[in-house]
Amino acid sequence: MPNIQKLKNLSGKAHIVGVGESNKLGKVPEKSPLAHHSEAAINALDDAGLELSDVDALFTAGWSTLDVAEYLGIQPRYTDSTSVGGSSFVIHVAHALAAIATGYCEVALITHGQSGRSDRVPIPRNPGTPMAQYEAPYGIIGPPVSYAMAARRYMHQYGEDRTRQAMAEIAVSTRKWANLNPMAYFYDKPTTFDDYHNSKWVAWPFHLLDCCLVTDAGAAIVITTPERARDAKNGSVKILGAGEGHDHSGISQMPDLTRAFGRNTGPQALEMAGVSHSDIDLAMIYDSFTYTALVSLENLGFCASGEGPDFVASQRTAPGGDFPMNTNGGGLSYTHPGMYGIFTVVEAARQLRGQAGERQLEDCNLAVAHGTGGLLSSTGTVVLGVD
Amino acid sequence: MSNVTPKPQPVPQPESDRYWEGLQNEEIWLQRSKATGKYQFYPRNFSISDPETGSDGIEWVQASGNAELFTFAIVHVAPQMGFVGDLPYITALVQLEEDVIVPTNIVGVTPEPESLHIGMALKAVFEHDPDGQTLLKFTPA
Numbered sequence: 001m002p003n004i005q006k007l008k009n010l011s012g013k014a015h016i017v018g019v020g021e022s023n024k025l026g027k028v029p030e031k032s033p034l035a036h037h038s039e040a041a042i043n044a045l046d047d048a049g050l051e052l053s054d055v056d057a058l059f060t061a062g063w064s065t066l067d068v069a070e071y072l073g074i075q076p077r078y079t080d081s082t083s084v085g086g087s088s089f090v091i092h093v094a095h096a097l098a099a100i101a102t103g104y105c106e107v108a109l110i111t112h113g114q115s116g117r118s119d120r121v122p123i124p125r126n127p128g129t130p131m132a133q134y135e136a137p138y139g140i141i142g143p144p145v146s147y148a149m150a151a152r153r154y155m156h157q158y159g160e161d162r163t164r165q166a167m168a169e170i171a172v173s174t175r176k177w178a179n180l181n182p183m184a185y186f187y188d189k190p191t192t193f194d195d196y197h198n199s200k201w202v203a204w205p206f207h208l209l210d211c212c213l214v215t216d217a218g219a220a221i222v223i224t225t226p227e228r229a230r231d232a233k234n235g236s237v238k239i240l241g242a243g244e245g246h247d248h249s250g251i252s253q254m255p256d257l258t259r260a261f262g263r264n265t266g267p268q269a270l271e272m273a274g275v276s277h278s279d280i281d282l283a284m285i286y287d288s289f290t291y292t293a294l295v296s297l298e299n300l301g302f303c304a305s306g307e308g309p310d311f312v313a314s315q316r317t318a319p320g321g322d323f324p325m326n327t328n329g330g331g332l333s334y335t336h337p338g339m340y341g342i343f344t345v346v347e348a349a350r351q352l353r354g355q356a357g358e359r360q361l362e363d364c365n366l367a368v369a370h371g372t373g374g375l376l377s378s379t380g381t382v383v384l385g386v387d
Numbered sequence: 388m389s390n391v392t393p394k395p396q397p398v399p400q401p402e403s404d405r406y407w408e409g410l411q412n413e414e415i416w417l418q419r420s421k422a423t424g425k426y427q428f429y430p431r432n433f434s435i436s437d438p439e440t441g442s443d444g445i446e447w448v449q450a451s452g453n454a455e456l457f458t459f460a461i462v463h464v465a466p467q468m469g470f471v472g473d474l475p476y477i478t479a480l481v482q483l484e485e486d487v488i489v490p491t492n493i494v495g496v497t498p499e500p501e502s503l504h505i506g507m508a509l510k511a512v513f514e515h516d517p518d519g520q521t522l523l524k525f526t527p528a
Contacts (some may be wrong), residue, residue, distance in 0.1 A: 127398050134429050135490045136395040137522055140478045141466040148460035149480060156458065156505045201475075204461035204500060252428075252490035253478050257458060 001245070007272040013101035014108075015229035015387060016093070018048025018222035019346040025335045026185050028216035029118040033063070034071045036113030036218025036337075041072060044220035049233030050107060057105035059096060060112065061088030062339055068111055084246055085373020086286060089221070089342035090380035091227075093200040093369075094242030096223040106225055113218035114337035123338075131250035143288055144211055146251035146375040148203035151291040153257040155205060156304040164205070166309035167290035168196045171209045171332060173318035175289060178329025180319060180359035185213050186333040210290045212340065213332035214234040219342040221349070229387065235353045236387045240366075241273030246378035254376060258306075259299055262370060265381040266300030273383035275366060277302050280383075282351050282367040283323065284344035287330040292372055295346060297325075301380065318384065319359065327351060327359050341371030345382065352386050392468035401488045405431045405447055410521040413513045415450040417485055426450075428487035452511030454525055456482040457488060459505075461498050481509055481525050495526035 020043030022028075022036040031039075037060070045051055057078035058065045065079045074364040078099050082088055089112055096108035101323045125132060140146060155163045155194075177190040179185035191209065199208040229236040243265030270276065283302070287293040294308040303311040317325035326332075331340040348367035350356045365387075371380045399407040407427070409416035419426045420434035421444050427435055437444045459479040465471045479495040495513060496502040508528040516519045 024415045081464055123470045127395070130429050132395065133400065133403065137520070138490055138492050138524075139394070139398050139462060139466065139470045139473065139476060140490050141395070141470075144464070145462055146464055146477050149478060152460060153458035153505070177409075201461070201463040203463065203478075204475075211442065250490070252488055314503075378491060 002268055004268070004271055006372065008274065010097060010101050011240050011272055011274065012238045013226065014097040014223050014239050015226055015232070015378060016221055016239065016345070016349045016384065017224050017229050017232035017236045018044040018046070018050065019349045020044035020047050020220050021183060021346065022218035025183055026215050028115065031216065032164055033113045033115045033119060034068070036115070036216065037063070037111040037220070038072055040113065040218035040220035041109055041111050044222050045109070047234055048222040049231065050222060053286070054107045054314045055109045056278065057096065057099055057108040059108060059110040060115070061092070062112070067164045077177045078108070084378040085340035086288065086341040087371030087373035087378045087380040089341065090345060090369055090371035090382055091244040092380050093223065093239060093345055094222065094235035094244055094380065097239045097242060098281055099105060100225055101336060102221065102280035106228060108223040108344065110223070111218070111219065112222040112339065112342040114339060115216040116214045116337040117216050119254040129249070135250050135252060140251065143375060144206055147289045147291055148206045149251060150254070150257040150376055151205055151289070154291065154295060157258060158309070162309040166294050166312050167210055167212070168193050169312045169315060170287065170290040170293050171196045173312070173315050173321070174326050174330040174332045176318045177327050177359060180331035180355070181329045181334055184329035184334040185215060186329065206289060212284070212288045212336035213333070215335045215337050217335045217337040219346050221342065221345055234355065237349045237352045238385045239382060240275070240385045240386050241269035243268035243272070244380045245372040246374070246379070249374060250359065250375055257293060260372060260376045261379040262296050262299035262372070262381060265379045266370065269368070269381040269383045273385070275383060280366050280368050282327065282361060283325045284367060284369040285325055286341055286344055286370060286372045287326055287332050288336070288372065290332065292376070293325065295371055296372060300368070324361055327356065327361065339373070341373065341380065344369040344371060347382070348384050352384055394469035395467065399520070402432050406430050407520050410513060410523055411515070415452055415511060415523060416447050417450045417487065418445045419448045420444055421446050426485040426487045427491055451484050453484045453528065454489070454511070455505045456493070456503060456505050456509055457482045459493060459503055461500065479525065489523065491522045493526065494524050496503070498514040
């Protein structure tokens with residue numbers, strides 16, 4: 001089990017000093033996935049006032065760090081290709097904290113790049129996995145089908161109508177945030193509860209507006225020591241707490257369809273940071289589906305199991321609400337190239353540094369960024385705070 | 388309705404040959420721990436309820452095929468081209484009498500939410516593919 005006392009000693013021992021996206025998100029057929037990696041890396045380093053030659057540690061998922069480092073032309077002294085789905089990049093933040101605090105490296109670069117919409121190469125699948133053997137032949141393939149079955153079980157346990165209402169609340173509130181973010185895919189497109197209920201079925205109980213976007217996008221994060229963070233060009237953000245883990249791969253093996261691994265990573269990250277749920281000013285919760293955000297709030301401990309629908313009621317997570325969530329517009333309405341987790345950290349850092357433009361929160365001092373990967377399989381949670 | 392893209396076929400592994408061979412004979416064979424009596428799905432090289440004993444700790448037992456619906460979805464957008472001709476189709480997790488969860492399809496009912504309720508009794512049906520493996524599906528009992 002994690003040693004919380006030792007982890008508390010790590011709290012704040014590394015800072016995020018740069019974040020960035022690739023230059024264009026959405027439909028970008030003229031860019032390869034590695035081009036998204038490199039553009040985002042250079043943008044994040046520029047945000048930090050650093051250069052590629054300063055980087056001595058590389059973290060990525062989806063690709064091997066071998067390929068990304070070669071493309072970037074760097075020779076890292078610390079390397080981490082942990083790839084457990086969209087949560088990976090949040091987990092990388094924690095790994096970078098540990099690596100920097102223990103002296104393996106000083107300037108860590110986390111990169112992401114995916115052409116989820118335009119890639120010329122299909123995602124390779126390993127036909128030898130149990131998922132390929134026991135689920136895929138039945139058409140249980142990919143996130144919508146698997147998450148829909150989890151959501152249906154939740155509805156059975158906690159009520160279909162109130163779950164449906166909660167999913168609609170999240171779809172509408174998240175779109176309102178996207179309407180404040182010029183980089184969001186749906187920046188110019190408001191949505192209503194009627195739009196939600198009238199959108200087509202993808203995998204019942206999921207409407208189209210329960211499902212994240214499929215886009216081309218990249219992002220990157222630069223992390224360094226507290227000492228070097230003093231020179232950060234645009235300010236820095238402390239990494240205060242973290243947790244990671246997973247409890248299955250295929251959806252049929254999930255121990256409890258309504259309790260993902262955030263049940264462990266949320267409380268651990270908060271305890272390591274020495275803060276409580278009521279201290280959190282911003283929740284960046286991976287929303288691959290409306291249901292993912294709903295159940296994650298419960299798993300993380302913001303409310304009890306089955307209470308999520310009451311927690312998000314009446315547009316409480318929307319602009320002006322008292323629990324701001326997914327202020328970039330989320331995977332639902334901003335961007336979602338396949339493994340979105342890194343964008344939760346990018347937005348949290350921007351809000352904590354006061355650089356979120358029209359959607360900037362007042363008094364944003366503490367944020368939780370929470371990634372979910374695979375088929376509700378893995379989670380990574382970090383607590384970030386103003387420096 | 389042409390359906391030129393093949394569906395993904397199961398590739399049995401050494402520890403699951405017996406499971407897939409069983410389905411071809413319209414029999415469901417599950418692994419059970421000799422020490423704990425607990426069944427497991429899917430087949431492994433050892434029992435996850437008694438890891439220390441290794442492969443000697445497992446016995447194969449024929450299951451009844453009786454099950455309850457644990458959860459389901461109704462797929463309207465094919466996740467892979469091979470399933471376009473099946474739309475809409477029902478995916479499900481079912482709980483066998485032996486207390487394991489199995490991924491499957493529900494067949495023989497209209498693919499609408501009203502046709503299905505969680506906890507409904509199901510029985511096994513075997514869908515043979517002359518060129519591939521037999522799939523284990525379920526229909527209302």
